[in-house]
Amino acid sequence: MKKNTLSFDTGFWASFVAGNPFKELDVFFDFAHLDYYKQNLTQAVIYSSKTKVYEQENPGNFFVFYTAACSFLKVCYGLRHKSKKWKVTPSLCSETALHLSSLTKEEYENPFIVFRKAFNKLTLKEFELFLSQITELSLSPCPGDAGSDLMTPYIHLIKMLDAVALIRERGVEKIRKTDQIEAVTG
Numbered sequence: 603m604k605k606n607t608l609s610f611d612t613g614f615w616a617s618f619v620a621g622n623p624f625k626e627l628d629v630f631f632d633f634a635h636l637d638y639y640k641q642n643l644t645q646a647v648i649y650s651s652k653t654k655v656y657e658q659e660n661p662g663n664f665f666v667f668y669t670a671a672c673s674f675l676k677v678c679y680g681l682r683h684k685s686k687k688w689k690v691t692p693s694l695c696s697e698t699a700l701h702l703s704s705l706t707k708e709e710y711e712n713p714f715i716v717f718r719k720a721f722n723k724l725t726l727k728e729f730e731l732f733l734s735q736i737t738e739l740s741l742s743p744c745p746g747d748a749g750s751d752l753m754t755p756y757i758h759l760i761k762m763l764d765a766v767a768l769i770r771e772r773g774v775e776k777i778r779k780t781d782q783i784e785a786v787t788g
Contacts, residue, residue: 623684624774626677627766633670636767640760642667643736647756650739661741668737671759672730678762679726682717690714691772704761705768713765720758729755 646664649656657664690713709716720729732755 623677623680624769626673627770630670630674630677631767631770636763639667639671639674639763643671643756643759643763646736646740647752650736650752653743655743656740664737664741668733671733674762674766675726675729675733675759678717678766679721681714682721684714684717688714688774688776690769690774704757704764709761709765710768713768716758716761716765720762723758724755729759732756732759 642664645656646667655661692711705713705716709719724732731750732752735750736752
């Protein structure tokens with residue numbers, strides 16, 4: 603039986619397709635820093651209720667952000683069940699990362715939880731609709747009504763960005779079958 607795979611659609615902004623979700627995340631953060639994504643997302647949500655156009659000098663920049671964010675969502679959607687095969691390397695010290703402050707202690711210990719929670723709350727299509735809405739509203743000089751909740755997908759997207767940054771910072775390791783057996787019997 604053929605397994606359905608989800609295309610991450612990175613070709614537009616990254617100029618190549620890696621296929622591996624962890625490599626795709628490296629490409630995503632090689633393209634721009636975590637702060638760039640969080641700031642653009644926040645500004646787009648703010649500008650979605652204003653009459654001013656976000657990135658008025660060059661609105662095309664925000665379209666590139668939009669395409670990268672859509673690819674990011676697809677990668678996160680693919681990661682929602684990866685905690686069964688992969689685990690994040692534990693932190694060596696008890697750090698408090700202010701830039702990852704959106705995560706709970708449980709999510710900080712296992713960032714894969716963030717993806718499961720996000721996609722249990724909203725579908726991939728709903729997240730993509732959110733990105734389309736804020737793109738349209740933030741680039742329009744006419745104030746618009748989103749007609750839907752923008753804060754829930756925004757919060758989940760910020761948490762996903764922080765979770766991915768944490769996964770990249772710590773690294774991941776494949777769970778061996780013996781680890782799974784020990785965890786069950788131990």
